[in-house]
Amino acid sequence: MFTFQLGHLQENLEAGAEKQTAAPPRSLAVRSMPMARACLIIYNLSMLNTRVFLLLAASTLAACQSSAPLREDIAAHVQMVSAERLMTSVETLCENGPRHPMPDADAPGSIASQKAVTWVADTLVAQGWPETSITRERFEHTRRNGERVWVANLVLEATGNQTPNETLELVAHWDSVAGAPGADDNATGVAALIEIARLMAVAGPAPRTVRFVFVAEEETGLNGSIHHLTQLKVGENLHGALVFDMIGYASSDDDSQTSPAPWLPLMPSTGDFVILLGNWTGSGLCDLYDACAATYVPELNITGFHFIGGILPDADRSDHWFYWENGFGAAFLSDTANFRNPHYHKSTDQPASLDPTFFREVTQAALATVFEWAYHGGHGWTTAVETFAITNPNLK
Numbered sequence: 001m002f003t004f005q006l007g008h009l010q011e012n013l014e015a016g017a018e019k020q021t022a023a024p025p026r027s028l029a030v031r032s033m034p035m036a037r038a039c040l041i042i043y044n045l046s047m048l049n050t051r052v053f054l055l056l057a058a059s060t061l062a063a064c065q066s067s068a069p070l071r072e073d074i075a076a077h078v079q080m081v082s083a084e085r086l087m088t089s090v091e092t093l094c095e096n097g098p099r100h101p102m103p104d105a106d107a108p109g110s111i112a113s114q115k116a117v118t119w120v121a122d123t124l125v126a127q128g129w130p131e132t133s134i135t136r137e138r139f140e141h142t143r144r145n146g147e148r149v150w151v152a153n154l155v156l157e158a159t160g161n162q163t164p165n166e167t168l169e170l171v172a173h174w175d176s177v178a179g180a181p182g183a184d185d186n187a188t189g190v191a192a193l194i195e196i197a198r199l200m201a202v203a204g205p206a207p208r209t210v211r212f213v214f215v216a217e218e219e220t221g222l223n224g225s226i227h228h229l230t231q232l233k234v235g236e237n238l239h240g241a242l243v244f245d246m247i248g249y250a251s252s253d254d255d256s257q258t259s260p261a262p263w264l265p266l267m268p269s270t271g272d273f274v275i276l277l278g279n280w281t282g283s284g285l286c287d288l289y290d291a292c293a294a295t296y297v298p299e300l301n302i303t304g305f306h307f308i309g310g311i312l313p314d315a316d317r318s319d320h321w322f323y324w325e326n327g328f329g330a331a332f333l334s335d336t337a338n339f340r341n342p343h344y345h346k347s348t349d350q351p352a353s354l355d356p357t358f359f360r361e362v363t364q365a366a367l368a369t370v371f372e373w374a375y376h377g378g379h380g381w382t383t384a385v386e387t388f389a390i391t392n393p394n395l396k
């Protein structure tokens with residue numbers, strides 16, 4: 001997860017520059033809660049302003065979801081999600097670091113020097129995915145100091161065998177900040193995608209297309225996800241993107257969770273939940289995640305805010321931002337980064353600091369969501385957006 005606020009993001013995009021500041025971002029969240037308590041809190045918050053009131057009302061109602069239908073095949077694959085494999089992936093990614101763009105990279109082929117990315121590609125092939133289903137989206141990034149680096153997103157296309165034009169994207173950035181091994185940020189997200197890809201390979205072809213997008217340069221201004229969106233096939237039906245950024249740190253200690261907005265009394269004070277943020281078109285994907293978690297991973301705590309996109313810009317701190325900007329549905333999963341994890345962007349962001357049980361649960365609910373959508377039609381969720389040509393704001 002990157003560290004500057006959206007107000008700075010546009011500035012960064014315009015400059016096409018690397019920028020890392022310590023400015024604390026802000027976001028909002030509402031924990032799924034009994035209706036009576038939710039109504040009371042909403043009433044109190046309505047004193048703030050109408051916009052916040054409507055936002056919270058919609059989000060809270062959305063968080064009161066029913067569960068998804070129980071399907072035996074999904075339940076079986078949910079149980080196959082392995083905490084050991086997830087942690088091994090995180091450890092291997094950290095060992096293959098640094099995952100910061102190499103200054104010696106001076107040509108498109110230099111991405112081969114990115115050991116971690118090569119390892120991800122090799123792992124997918126070993127799972128049974130054909131080489132032809134894996135591509136690299138290379139792009140050049142000019143840093144503020146004039147240094148030019150070549151980086152690449154890695155993309156696995158699990159093409160649907162009935163309606164391949166219907167796509168769900170799973171997104172996680174593979175890069176880390178300089179000087180940090182990036183176990184939670186964001187080897188956890190990459191590991192989750194790898195594990196879901198493994199179990200899709202086990203399950204066999206799905207009717208719909210699932211695209212696994214391992215993006216570069218999130219930490220330096222969301223460059224990888226922005227570039228990826230410019231590469232979308234015009235006319236395909238993108239149903240949404242599920243974005244993973246830091247999903248492995250949890251604590252059951254009192255006051256282990258801080259709130260980015262002190263005036264908001266809704267953020268739980270114990271950091272044992274995954275946060276789920278969405279936009280208008282992505283709210284259905286949030287609902288689906290909630291419903292699948294309720295059915296298959298009821299022990300997972302979720303704090304959801306399904307309509308935050310475009311309303312409270314400071315919530316836009318990761319690769320979901322450019323989806324939201326362009327009207328695509330995206331749902332964002334995170335452990336809330338620096339509002340919980342004391343190792344955020346530090347050399348101590350090591351695998352040993354993670355909670356494998358929490359990490360597995362977040363991944364299990366994501367797998368159930370993906371499987372429900374790809375193999376079973378998505379429990380009635382239909383908010384596809386036809387893709388269109390997108391211009392990269394970094395290009396002049």
Ligand SMILES: [Zn+2]
Nearest residue numbers: 001002185219
């Ligand atoms: Zn980060």
